[in-house]
Amino acid sequence: MVINGNLAKMTLVNKFLNWTIRASTSSILCPIYVFKRMAFSEKSIPILYYHRVSPHAVESVNPEFFEQQIRWLKKENYRFISLKEYFSEKDENYFWKQNNVLLTFDEGYEDNYLYAYPVLKRYKATCTIFLATYYVDNECIMPWHEFQPSANEYFRMLSWDQIKEMSEFGIEFGSHTVNHPDLTSLDDAELREELWKSRKTIKTHIGKSVNFLCYPFGWYSKRVIDVAKEVGYKGACSSIYGLNRRDVPSFELRRIYIGTKIQTLFDFYKRVIGAYDIPIYIYQKLFTREIPRLE
Numbered sequence: 001m002v003i004n005g006n007l008a009k010m011t012l013v014n015k016f017l018n019w020t021i022r023a024s025t026s027s028i029l030c031p032i033y034v035f036k037r038m039a040f041s042e043k044s045i046p047i048l049y050y051h052r053v054s055p056h057a058v059e060s061v062n063p064e065f066f067e068q069q070i071r072w073l074k075k076e077n078y079r080f081i082s083l084k085e086y087f088s089e090k091d092e093n094y095f096w097k098q099n100n101v102l103l104t105f106d107e108g109y110e111d112n113y114l115y116a117y118p119v120l121k122r123y124k125a126t127c128t129i130f131l132a133t134y135y136v137d138n139e140c141i142m143p144w145h146e147f148q149p150s151a152n153e154y155f156r157m158l159s160w161d162q163i164k165e166m167s168e169f170g171i172e173f174g175s176h177t178v179n180h181p182d183l184t185s186l187d188d189a190e191l192r193e194e195l196w197k198s199r200k201t202i203k204t205h206i207g208k209s210v211n212f213l214c215y216p217f218g219w220y221s222k223r224v225i226d227v228a229k230e231v232g233y234k235g236a237c238s239s240i241y242g243l244n245r246r247d248v249p250s251f252e253l254r255r256i257y258i259g260t261k262i263q264t265l266f267d268f269y270k271r272v273i274g275a276y277d278i279p280i281y282i283y284q285k286l287f288t289r290e291i292p293r294l295e
């Protein structure tokens with residue numbers, strides 16, 4: 001009881017701090033970030049990350065709001081690029097003078113195909129979808145859905161046919177491992193298997209090489225990075241919050257989560273320009289496992 005009470009108190013304190021830090025500093029910092037974006041010649045790159053786009057499911061972005069976000073990015077002359085383009089152009093100076101943006105989706109829910117893909121096609125935009133290959137074409141829902149109400153049709157994952165169709169259109173696919181485990185808890189053999197097997201499985205189905213990884217839960221370590229490099233990955237997305245400057249390491253790309261908390265285009269805009277970067281980074285550093293200390 002005592003432990004539970006303390007935990008509940010901790011969670012409340014965390015929530016309170018999280019909310020206060022975000023709400024106060026993002027509004028104060030917003031004009032500074034707008035100025036910074038206008039004044040400096042090098043532009044940091046937002047990699048946005050979504051899970052779901054659906055009118056039905058909980059914890060998902062409404063398709064209409066998703067379309068508004070894409071339309072706004074287009075209007076602001078953002079260029080939608082893949083991770084392949086990011087890595088092939090990032091050493092060029094011109095690259096850091098453009099408005100580039102990357103969209104990423106984790107897990108591979110079927111709603112990515114049903115609701116996000118048509119919008120992306122309409123606006124000639126692209127994205128990268130990270131697949132946990134065990135769940136593709138599988139009736140099995142993700143483990144954390146077990147406790148959800150029994151609306152299984154809303155938890156369907158992508159099929160290989162849908163993946164192939166999107167890949168042919170130009171959507172990029174990356175690895176989110178096979179089983180979506182905490183990679184830092186695996187022994188070397190298990191870790192290697194999770195990393196190479198998913199890469200190979202996706203390549204077999206889409207006929208294109210898979211060079212980018214996304215860490216499940218955003219948890220990684222130096223050992224995870226070393227093995228990922230060893231099995232051939234060229235870069236990886238973390239869940240560290242923020243924009244990417246030129247010096248962000250290839251295996252620790254930062255991302256900006258776009259979830260249900262974002263209700264207005266102005267809030268979306270503040271995130272894209274980096275107004276939330278500092279407060280959320282501090283929060284992550286203090287309270288989460290998403291920013292590991294790499295020895």
Ligand SMILES: [Zn+2]
Nearest residue numbers: 106107216217
């Ligand atoms: Zn995930």
